[in-house]
Amino acid sequence: MLSLYLDAAAIERLPIHWAMMMVAYPFFLDVATNAGKLINMNGDVTLSQIVRRMLDTWGDRSTLPRATQRVLRSMVQWGVACDGSVRGQYRPPPAQMKVSGDAAELLLMGLLTGLGRGLPAPQLFSHSSLFPFNLKLHSNHLGRSHGLQIHRQGDQTDFVEIGH
Numbered sequence: 001m002l003s004l005y006l007d008a009a010a011i012e013r014l015p016i017h018w019a020m021m022m023v024a025y026p027f028f029l030d031v032a033t034n035a036g037k038l039i040n041m042n043g044d045v046t047l048s049q050i051v052r053r054m055l056d057t058w059g060d061r062s063t064l065p066r067a068t069q070r071v072l073r074s075m076v077q078w079g080v081a082c083d084g085s086v087r088g089q090y091r092p093p094p095a096q097m098k099v100s101g102d103a104a105e106l107l108l109m110g111l112l113t114g115l116g117r118g119l120p121a122p123q124l125f126s127h128s129s130l131f132p133f134n135l136k137l138h139s140n141h142l143g144r145s146h147g148l149q150i151h152r153q154g155d156q157t158d159f160v161e162i163g164h
Contacts, residue, residue, distance in 0.1 A: 014078055015099045015133060019110025022129060029114040029129055030057055031071040035081070036128030039092050047072060047088040080132035092131060100136035107133060109147045109162060118161025121150070 022029045034053045038045035050072070051065045058064055072090055075081035080097070081090045099107060111127055112118060119127070125135055149163040 012099075012103055014080070014097065015103045015107050017078075018080075018133075019106045022110040022114035026114065027058070027067065028071055029111075030054060031068055032075075032129040032131070033127070035072065035075070035090070036131030039090075039131055040128060044084050044089055044091040046084075046090070075132075096134035097132055098136055099133045104133075104135045104137040105145055105148065107135065108137070108160070112148075112160065112162050118159055120153070121158040121160050124160050 018032075022032070031050060031054065034050045035045050038049055038053075047065075047069055051068050054064055054068055072081065076083060076090065080093060082093055083089070084091050107130060108124060111124065111129060114129075125137075145163070147163050149161050151159045151161070153159050
């Protein structure tokens with residue numbers, strides 16, 4: 001992973017950071033997932049909407065609203081979210097960042113590691129937490145991966161999990 005990071009151009013480092021954040025910080029993964037779900041449904045999201053969803057998962061903690069806001073502000077600073085027309089509103093960037101090859105594989109590995117479980121391939125590639133990214137990864141690449149395992153399920157769905 002270090003060589004991937006060192007060889008990556010500055011713009012290519014964001015997906016690598018995103019993958020590491022999903023692994024290291026479950027709170028980040030939950031904020032990204034909730035933001036992605038709401039953006040996919042409504043086209044934008046408000047801080048209060050995400051805080052309400054986070055309260056359901058993380059409980060009523062006094063630090064939760066501020067921590068959620070900090071994650072969202074980080075996303076704005078990284079260019080994967082934009083401020084909306086009113087304070088506390090966020091929208092996606094004009095275009096998703098295209099990610100392919102090893103960086104896309106790393107994003108998927110980060111998501112699966114953060115979730116602690118595998119997912120069917122269609123759910124994995126369209127997971128809400130990956131809302132800023134447009135993954136360009138062929139299934140042949142996943143089949144050659146050292147970090148991911150693919151299992152064919154009875155209904156002809158590929159199930160992807162972290163390799164052992």
